[in-house]
Amino acid sequence: MTTLFTIDDLHVSYGKVEAVHGISLELDAGRIVSVIGPNGAGKSTLLSAAIGLLPSRGRIMFDGSDISGLGVEDRVERGLCLVPETRELFGEMSVLDNLLLGAFSKRPNKAKRQALLDHVYKRFPRLAERRHQHADTLSGGERQMLALGRALMSEPRLLMLDEPSLGLAPLIVQEILSIVTSLRADGVSILLVEQNALAALESSDYGYVLESGEVALHGDSQALKSDERVFESYLGGV
Numbered sequence: 001m002t003t004l005f006t007i008d009d010l011h012v013s014y015g016k017v018e019a020v021h022g023i024s025l026e027l028d029a030g031r032i033v034s035v036i037g038p039n040g041a042g043k044s045t046l047l048s049a050a051i052g053l054l055p056s057r058g059r060i061m062f063d064g065s066d067i068s069g070l071g072v073e074d075r076v077e078r079g080l081c082l083v084p085e086t087r088e089l090f091g092e093m094s095v096l097d098n099l100l101l102g103a104f105s106k107r108p109n110k111a112k113r114q115a116l117l118d119h120v121y122k123r124f125p126r127l128a129e130r131r132h133q134h135a136d137t138l139s140g141g142e143r144q145m146l147a148l149g150r151a152l153m154s155e156p157r158l159l160m161l162d163e164p165s166l167g168l169a170p171l172i173v174q175e176i177l178s179i180v181t182s183l184r185a186d187g188v189s190i191l192l193v194e195q196n197a198l199a200a201l202e203s204s205d206y207g208y209v210l211e212s213g214e215v216a217l218h219g220d221s222q223a224l225k226s227d228e229r230v231f232e233s234y235l236g237g238v
């Protein structure tokens, strides 16, 4: 299996306060890797640094190249894509226009644009039905689908998802995560940040547990699920 993405000894600070203290992780092409951990563990900070929104120390490798010195645009150009916790949709714009914005950096011609839309609508039939509706009239689950659909419009090779289950009812969480796992079949690799540890481990191949800005544990998701420490701290064990 080829390694697609490597983070090596990453340090990230907010002003003088360091929030991420030397995190290393690896993601093989075509796999889903989850990052779990409590509030404030540094999960979102890790993703922001990975896409280049926050400056960091350490090395970030993507597809064999060192991308640590690149800005956000260049990282996106290479195939990285972040869906932030806030989803960042344009509420007053239609579903269709939100999707088209996702392809903006690719400047696709009309045929390519339609092909990308068709692909997203196939994955998310509900977005097709609601394509002329304003984004802010969508349900929470549909909004997350739109955020994912918009990300797919940029044809990412590595999709980084920050808490896709946030604020959603359990059934919708299952629906969203089963769509996420189905994206693997399209050749998209996924870094999945979640506070919902059980759902994340059930949807991923490998997992990292962050605590206080450091990797506390990592391993195959199945093994982590049955690890006593994970069970007690994150899966509601007593």
Ligand code: ATP
Pocket (backbone or CB within 6 Å): 014, 019, 037, 038, 039, 040, 041, 042, 043, 044, 045, 046, 195
């Ligand atoms: P959550 O799930 O609550 O978002 P998290 O694991 O994603 O938690 P981060 O948001 O990455 O954690 O926060 C890691 C640490 O960095 C925390 O101590 C937090 O207070 C701090 N932090 C996050 N954002 C900022 C900021 N903009 N300025 C200063 N400190 C910040």
